[in-house]
Amino acid sequence: MESEAAEREAVGLLERLCRRPSVSAEGGALAETADLVEGLLRAAGFETRQLVVDGGPPAVWGELRGTGGRTVLLYNHYDVQPPDPLELWETPPFEPTIRDGRLYARGAADNKAQIALRLAALHALGGSPPVTIRWIIEGEEEVGSPHFDELVRGNVELLRADGCLWEGSGFLPDGRPEFVLGVKGVLAVRLDLGLLSGDAHSGSAAVVPSAAWRLVEALTCLKEPAGRISVAGFYGPVREPTPGELAAIAEQSPTADDQLREAYGVRDFVDGVSGEELRRRLSFEPTCNLAGFHTGYGGPGVKTVLPARASAWLDFRLVPDQHPGEVLDRVRAQLDAHGFGAVEVTTLASAEPAMTPLDDPFAARAIAVAERLAGKRASIVPSAAGTLPIVAPLQQHVGLPGLSAPDNAVYGGCSAHAPNEHIRLEDLGPALRYFEVLLKELGS
Amino acid sequence: MESEAAEREAVGLLERLCRRPSVSAEGGALAETADLVEGLLRAAGFETRQLVVDGGPPAVWGELRGTGGRTVLLYNHYDVQPPDPLELWETPPFEPTIRDGRLYARGAADNKAQIALRLAALHALGGSPPVTIRWIIEGEEEVGSPHFDELVRGNVELLRADGCLWEGSGFLPDGRPEFVLGVKGVLAVRLDLGLLSGDAHSGSAAVVPSAAWRLVEALTCLKEPAGRISVAGFYGPVREPTPGELAAIAEQSPTADDQLREAYGVRDFVDGVSGEELRRRLSFEPTCNLAGFHTGYGGPGVKTVLPARASAWLDFRLVPDQHPGEVLDRVRAQLDAHGFGAVEVTTLASAEPAMTPLDDPFAARAIAVAERLAGKRASIVPSAAGTLPIVAPLQQHVGLPGLSAPDNAVYGGCSAHAPNEHIRLEDLGPALRYFEVLLKELGS
Numbered sequence: 001m002e003s004e005a006a007e008r009e010a011v012g013l014l015e016r017l018c019r020r021p022s023v024s025a026e027g028g029a030l031a032e033t034a035d036l037v038e039g040l041l042r043a044a045g046f047e048t049r050q051l052v053v054d055g056g057p058p059a060v061w062g063e064l065r066g067t068g069g070r071t072v073l074l075y076n077h078y079d080v081q082p083p084d085p086l087e088l089w090e091t092p093p094f095e096p097t098i099r100d101g102r103l104y105a106r107g108a109a110d111n112k113a114q115i116a117l118r119l120a121a122l123h124a125l126g127g128s129p130p131v132t133i134r135w136i137i138e139g140e141e142e143v144g145s146p147h148f149d150e151l152v153r154g155n156v157e158l159l160r161a162d163g164c165l166w167e168g169s170g171f172l173p174d175g176r177p178e179f180v181l182g183v184k185g186v187l188a189v190r191l192d193l194g195l196l197s198g199d200a201h202s203g204s205a206a207v208v209p210s211a212a213w214r215l216v217e218a219l220t221c222l223k224e225p226a227g228r229i230s231v232a233g234f235y236g237p238v239r240e241p242t243p244g245e246l247a248a249i250a251e252q253s254p255t256a257d258d259q260l261r262e263a264y265g266v267r268d269f270v271d272g273v274s275g276e277e278l279r280r281r282l283s284f285e286p287t288c289n290l291a292g293f294h295t296g297y298g299g300p301g302v303k304t305v306l307p308a309r310a311s312a313w314l315d316f317r318l319v320p321d322q323h324p325g326e327v328l329d330r331v332r333a334q335l336d337a338h339g340f341g342a343v344e345v346t347t348l349a350s351a352e353p354a355m356t357p358l359d360d361p362f363a364a365r366a367i368a369v370a371e372r373l374a375g376k377r378a379s380i381v382p383s384a385a386g387t388l389p390i391v392a393p394l395q396q397h398v399g400l401p402g403l404s405a406p407d408n409a410v411y412g413g414c415s416a417h418a419p420n421e422h423i424r425l426e427d428l429g430p431a432l433r434y435f436e437v438l439l440k441e442l443g444s
Numbered sequence: 445m446e447s448e449a450a451e452r453e454a455v456g457l458l459e460r461l462c463r464r465p466s467v468s469a470e471g472g473a474l475a476e477t478a479d480l481v482e483g484l485l486r487a488a489g490f491e492t493r494q495l496v497v498d499g500g501p502p503a504v505w506g507e508l509r510g511t512g513g514r515t516v517l518l519y520n521h522y523d524v525q526p527p528d529p530l531e532l533w534e535t536p537p538f539e540p541t542i543r544d545g546r547l548y549a550r551g552a553a554d555n556k557a558q559i560a561l562r563l564a565a566l567h568a569l570g571g572s573p574p575v576t577i578r579w580i581i582e583g584e585e586e587v588g589s590p591h592f593d594e595l596v597r598g599n600v601e602l603l604r605a606d607g608c609l610w611e612g613s614g615f616l617p618d619g620r621p622e623f624v625l626g627v628k629g630v631l632a633v634r635l636d637l638g639l640l641s642g643d644a645h646s647g648s649a650a651v652v653p654s655a656a657w658r659l660v661e662a663l664t665c666l667k668e669p670a671g672r673i674s675v676a677g678f679y680g681p682v683r684e685p686t687p688g689e690l691a692a693i694a695e696q697s698p699t700a701d702d703q704l705r706e707a708y709g710v711r712d713f714v715d716g717v718s719g720e721e722l723r724r725r726l727s728f729e730p731t732c733n734l735a736g737f738h739t740g741y742g743g744p745g746v747k748t749v750l751p752a753r754a755s756a757w758l759d760f761r762l763v764p765d766q767h768p769g770e771v772l773d774r775v776r777a778q779l780d781a782h783g784f785g786a787v788e789v790t791t792l793a794s795a796e797p798a799m800t801p802l803d804d805p806f807a808a809r810a811i812a813v814a815e816r817l818a819g820k821r822a823s824i825v826p827s828a829a830g831t832l833p834i835v836a837p838l839q840q841h842v843g844l845p846g847l848s849a850p851d852n853a854v855y856g857g858c859s860a861h862a863p864n865e866h867i868r869l870e871d872l873g874p875a876l877r878y879f880e881v882l883l884k885e886l887g888s
Binding site: 144184186188195196197198200201202203204205206207208209210212213216217219220223225260263264265266267268269270273278281282285286287288289290291292293294295296297298301302303304305306307308310311313315317348349384385386387 | 588628630632639640641642644645646647648649650651652653654656657660661663664667669704707708709710711712713714717722725726729730731732733734735736737738739740741742745746747748749750751752754755757759761792793828829830831
């Protein structure tokens with residue numbers, strides 16, 4: 001009964017949060033949403049502040065003193081992805097709507113449900129949790145957290161804790177709780193090459209140099225056809241997975257293959273991998289993705305133009321102990337060494353990889369609690385395939401271990417970042433229970 | 445005096461023609477302009493017809509019986525390029541305006557001035573030329589003459605002649621008359637590759653296949669970094685230039701380098717070529733131009749997407765004895781042989797290369813007349829770097845030799861296809877004189 005009350009409270013809070021169009025990419029309603037979030041934390045007994053870094057929206061910080069000696073830092077974000085394309089939503093994205101046991105709204109899954117859940121759970125604990133709770137809720141996660149490193153460096157003392165619970169994960173379809181203990185880094189760059197003052201008639205292609213072909217050639221000096229990255233020294237700092245990490249990969253729920261097949265219609269994976277090797281690559285293989293390439297004509301019919309300029313968008317996913325700054329230098333050196341000095345390289349985004357060791361005591365407790373509650377082994381992801389830029393600053397500047405624990409009401413089909421984003425109300429209970437028990441366990 | 449009257453008549457006719465917005469790409473005013481052109485030919489004493497092929501605008505055909513036994517076929521087109529971008533025109537594109545000795549209008553240089561010039565010259569000859577004149581004026585040149593081959597095949601008897609004068613060229617800055625005796629062929633294709641049902645998050649790049657990278661790789665199996673085309677058998681049918689053709693290249697006015705540098709801001713030509721070798725390549729080197737490549741993200745900032753699809757636009761310029769159909773088969777085979785069977789190839793445009801031998805009697809007479817009139821050696825281009833799709837059908841189906849002679853008031857700076865297209869009025873006289881003398885010489 002108490003749990004049902006907490007679930008109802010979580011739904012009410014979630015609806016309030018989801019009515020705010022806090023789209024960080026468009027600078028929409030960020031200050032108002034920060035005020036709402038700060039008010040909710042204050043009402044829950046938190047001492048609060050808004051932390052501001054020049055050029056960014058406010059982040060909400062709060063502290064709720066606990067009865068035990070330990071401290072947990074919670075991380076969330078109050079911003080959301082743009083709702084486009086609007087015409088694909090069955091109900092308006094900022095009018096939260098419940099139907100068929102689901103709550104639909106932009107931000108419902110990513111990640112306002114978790115803010116609501118954590119607030120409701122703390123309320124259920126009577127406002128006096130067994131550990132001290134610190135909470136940082138930023139407003140730029142969906143645009144890559146560009147000011148988070150600076151925010152952390154300027155507020156180290158406010159963020160100290162025994163460990164951090166990032167945005168949460170959930171329970172897998174087989175009932176196993178999922179934990180993510182690390183994230184890949186990223187270096188996103190744009191390559192630009194201009195060789196002419198304007199597009200030329202393609203009849204001159206026998207003698208006039210082509211920026212389009214040159215940039216294609218430049219790309220092939222960065223990555224081999226077989227898929228290996230050929231930037232000199234790129235793999236040098238990559239550390240091998242430990243036996244423990246490989247064991248964790250082996251013991252994961254074998255869902256990744258099917259999830260990717262269903263999500264993207266994949267027929268054949270790279271190098272024909274599957275299962276354990278596929279999951280190992282998702283956690284431990286650095287990548288060089290070609291996110292975009294644009295040059296010349298792209299319309300209907302034919303236009304025989306020789307393009308004056310060409311641009312490519314690349315993102316490298318990095319693993320320990322690679323660093324985006326070093327990779328940038330190596331990419332520049334590789335282009336220069338192969339005669340592509342004229343290709344300009346502009347950094348678009350950068351984040352360090354970061355992992356919490358599997359035997360970290362904070363992580364081990366969080367995992368043990370979930371396994372006991374669920375009666376099943378946890379599925380542990382040593383590193384996500386993607387990047388959460390807040391992880392490395394908290395590890396580097398505050399020394400925090402961290403992880404994504406199943407204290408969130410999300411599931412694979414939640415349509416985060418897509419139209420008709422939603423949560424299943426049935427997922428609220430397990431997430432709430434896990435969070436309450438986790439706090440008690442950490443406080444004991 | 446007589447010549448001045450003919451020049452005035454040509455300007456008046458040109459203004460009438462340029463007021464028609466006969467933009468074939470937009471289907472604008474084509475039938476009306478065909479009617480106008482037919483009326484002008486009829487007024488000049490021609491027997492006329494409109495030749496129609498399903499799906500295309502009418503072509504105007506006319507015949508003016510001459511006193512001699514020979515027949516010349518004239519080719520022109522009444523359609524023009526779109527006038528965009530409109531804001532760059534100093535006066536409206538379809539309101540012909542004379543200032544500083546130039547007549548500005550879309551189509552003035554390409555190629556309504558030549559229709560006006562030829563009409564005025566025939567009028568000056570008293571409506572009874574020394575050779576029989578046949579004239580074909582089509583309305584689709586600026587969109588690649590897609591119906592011209594069919595039109596020629598259906599009207600072979602109407603087009604028989606001793607030779608064809610294509611759209612004309614002009615006199616070079618050094619006063620030498622320029623002749624073009626051939627054109628390259630073309631095969632334009634689009635390559636499409638789709639590997640996923642939708643764009644993926646780039647975090648999955650370690651295992652999810654990338655259409656963007658695969659298409660980059662496919663392109664590199666078609667052309668080597670050094671510039672050679674690597675499609676198996678591509679160069680097989682290429683015939684070597686004859687000693688006469690190489691001599692013609694060597695004796696050309698050495699203007700190509702500077703024209704390309706000025707037009708496109710070229711710093712270094714392909715392989716560092718210049719002068720004679722640069723001109724040889726423009727006439728005799730087949731090419732594989734990357735006219736466009738589009739995949740994934742191309743906006744500001746960063747979007748870490750793994751593109752589901754990628755497309756590339758290629759045009760091959762072909763030389764004798766290559767054929768676009770064979771090249772298409774070879775491209776398909778090359779992609780298949782290198783594991784790129786999933787890349788779809790769609791033909792966008794196709795034209796055969798065609799050349800008139802330097803020692804062709806019709807061409808030799810046309811050249812000799814110009815050299816005598818100008819008192820200078822002609823600059824002879826054995827083949828243009830570009831494609832004029834009407835040349836091969838006239839050669840193949842009617843057996844016509846042909847060339848582009850300096851009976852046109854165009855010069856290098858005329859801005860054909862660009863804003864502020866114009867002719868210099870001072871160029872009308874030499875073009876008119878040359879055409880009159882040429883007709884007399886051919887009739888003698």
